[in-house]
Amino acid sequence: MASVKDVARRAGVSVATVSRVLNDSASVTAATRARVLEAVAELGYRRNAVARSLRTDATRTLGLVIGDILNPFFTELARAVEDEARALGYSVVIGNADERPDRQDHYVRTLLEQRVDGLLLCPTAEITPLVRDTVRDGLPLVFLDRTLPGLDVPTVRAEGAAAIAALVRHLRDLGHRRIAFISGPALLSTGRERTEAFAAAMEACGLPVPGGHLEAGDFQAASGRSATARLLDLPEAPEVIVAGDNLMALGALDEIRARGLRIPRDVALACYDDLPWFTHLDPPVTAIAQPVQELGRRAVRVLAERIEDRPVESVVLPSRLVVRRSCGEPAGTGERDAGEREGSVRA
């Protein structure tokens, strides 16, 4: 593959001049510039980002470590991150932690070795030594979606408590009393926040939460299914099941469907995280929507600021309740095309 040297020789100039043309730096004659560009075209020269990075000590590359690429929430997040990064002239290298701390660390390590200019991390579980070191070493780092207490790292995330409170009030107004919650892992900030918000909201509404109505899940579909099975087997089964994320809602759906139960007649369902296809289910699922796109874009912008050594602050964005018909809402609710608009309640 042709290098600057080849281009220089072909154009009859020095490598410095070639470099100047390539970085359109000042002071190059139009004539020489043309000659260089011609040589570039003839040789099919492509700048070597590896050598360039070694020299400039910058890769124009961002790392993004997400929890689970098959989770539509993270897919959409990754998409938004890519878009914003490209707009800012960065490439993104994605690492899929698969919700495993060891795999998260594998990618963090790889990305550090690749000398990414900054790192967007959706932390899986607790603080690992590697993450602690990364913070200490001062690599521009931003937590996304989830946060890790005790570390001084800017975080971009959605606030779930208000929307969950709105959901619980909505369910109460619908006449429900026995509401169960399938929580995410207590190790994750999002898991904790949602569970605590649910408990607080129930209390605020004067609704009891029997021990059996708080099921522990792990944000994966399988746990949602088994939790639902246990819930439905209870002597006093809940009227509503609220899943802590979309994957566990999927599992709940599986179990409900396998038992031949009907939603919302036999049991109602709602969940945290909205999905494009929830509106195609029968009945469409009442859910809490996070501002996913905005989350991704903001995170990139905050990281870019950090990279440029400008002061940054954490960002907390509101989630909102999207009322549809899986909780016994009156017919017609959220049925229109842009149902999200009219049928939704701001959290």
Added chain:
Amino acid sequence: MASVKDVARRAGVSVATVSRVLNDSASVTAATRARVLEAVAELGYRRNAVARSLRTDATRTLGLVIGDILNPFFTELARAVEDEARALGYSVVIGNADERPDRQDHYVRTLLEQRVDGLLLCPTAEITPLVRDTVRDGLPLVFLDRTLPGLDVPTVRAEGAAAIAALVRHLRDLGHRRIAFISGPALLSTGRERTEAFAAAMEACGLPVPGGHLEAGDFQAASGRSATARLLDLPEAPEVIVAGDNLMALGALDEIRARGLRIPRDVALACYDDLPWFTHLDPPVTAIAQPVQELGRRAVRVLAERIEDRPVESVVLPSRLVVRRSCGEPAGTGERDAGEREGSVRA
């Protein structure tokens, strides 16, 4: 950030020795090795992949350019590619072309500059000059999912014709005659193949395809919706709509639902590409499943072979028909949990 030089100084050895230890190359005393490792730990040294790549002329990185990261088919594909690549010691840089040739080229260019060791490309539309150059320059390249005629590039893809023929026979056996097809872009090999296979299968079954029953879509949800609208407005509307991919099926679902029509009573629906949540719809959607995981893994393996200069061959994997209940199948079909197994027909 500490470099080999710092480690060498600290350990009281030369940089060459440090390098030897890091690459556990032969002939290093256990004692010196220990000293070096200790220095590495103390300094928190991380090898610089940039410098390493410059020297070795290899990045252990693969590029993957996909059509649309929000399309679950590509998401799953990306996941499989990542998994296999990691197993082989490669990192993957994903580029989301968003089905736009200009954006595809943007990522191809970026990846070439980053000096990826090999490139997995799901071509968007026609051959671009950049792709032609890339082939000519001899960069290890493998087409994935889609192919580009006239270029000598190994391709890993699924074969759709047999499954489509099976689907058409299935529909005919169910008593349907008026079957419409929403095709993908003719510029894409997958779009062409599926459309041609549909036409051939209909002919083989002795079923007519009136002009209006072949609608042109672009693999995006919006086009599926508008095509469905046109189809349903036809004086002799089809009994079945077959969508060329899952996104267009989503659009079809939207339109059908907006009109208050019932599936399959008013109109039946089937589509190419299976999705995890098709089984949660009411009724569950009859679809054609591609061996997505296998596609991704095989593509990485073929690319790795190419990188190592071993001879490679294209791979064509079979798709299979998954019969559920959206086409008027008898009650009970595909209703069991692992319905995919029992309810499916090998293509």
Added chain:
DNA sequence: TTGTACGCGTTATCAT
């Protein structure tokens, strides 16, 4: 305006 020469961090060759 243009050219020469050094150094980025690493691996590999050649000595010792």
Added chain:
DNA sequence: ATGATAACGCGTACAA
């Protein structure tokens, strides 16, 4: 077994 050093491709300080 270990060390000195060249080279990878590029950007830039300095000289001309």
